[in-house]
Amino acid sequence: MKDNGFIEMSEHFAYLFPKGREWFSPKEAGELIGRSDQFVRNSFYSGKIYGHLSNGLAKRGEEKKTYLRVNRDAIILFLLESANYTPESFMQSLESLILRRSDYQLMRLEKLIRDRLYGKSVTAVRNSALINDSGVRRNSRV
Numbered sequence: 136m137k138d139n140g141f142i143e144m145s146e147h148f149a150y151l152f153p154k155g156r157e158w159f160s161p162k163e164a165g166e167l168i169g170r171s172d173q174f175v176r177n178s179f180y181s182g183k184i185y186g187h188l189s190n191g192l193a194k195r196g197e198e199k200k201t202y203l204r205v206n207r208d209a210i211i212l213f214l215l216e217s218a219n220y221t222p223e224s225f226m227q228s229l230e231s232l233i234l235r236r237s238d239y240q241l242m243r244l245e246k247l248i249r250d251r252l253y254g255k256s257v258t259a260v261r262n263s264a265l266i267n268d269s270g271v272r273r274n275s276r277v
Contacts, residue, residue: 185209
C-alpha cells in the first residue's frame with residue numbers, strides 16, 4: 136500500500152457511510168460492517184474496534200450507564216485490518232470479471248453505472264431520446 140493507503144482505502148469504503156456522519160452507535164456500526172451490535176461491543180472491549188465510552192452527565196466514577204460510540208475512521212481501520220485485499224487488487228479483479236461478460240450483461244452494467252452516476256431521470260431521458268415515434272429503439276449508444 137502507498138503512503139496514502141488509508142485515504143485510498145477510506146475512499147474504497149466511503150459508500151458504506153451516510154454523508155456527514157462521523158460517529159456511530161454499536162448497532163449502527165454493526166449494520167455498516169454486517170455484524171451485530173454485540174460483536175461491535177465485544178470487539179471494542181477486546182481492542183479490535185476502537186471507540187469511546189462516555190457519560191457526560193455523571194461525575195467521574197459515578198457513571199451508571201455509559202455510551203459507546205465508534206468513529207468512522209475506527210470502522211475503516213477495522214475493515215482495513217480484516218480485509219484480505221487492497222483497493223487495487225479489488226479493482227483488478229472487478230475489471231477482469233467485467234471483461235468476461237456478454238454484450239447483454241455489459242449493457243445492463245452500463246445502465247446501472249449511468250443511473251448511479253447521473254441519476255435515473257437522466258438515463259430515462261437519454262433512453263427516451265433513443266426511441267423513435269413508433270416505439271422502436273434506435274440502434275445507437277448514448
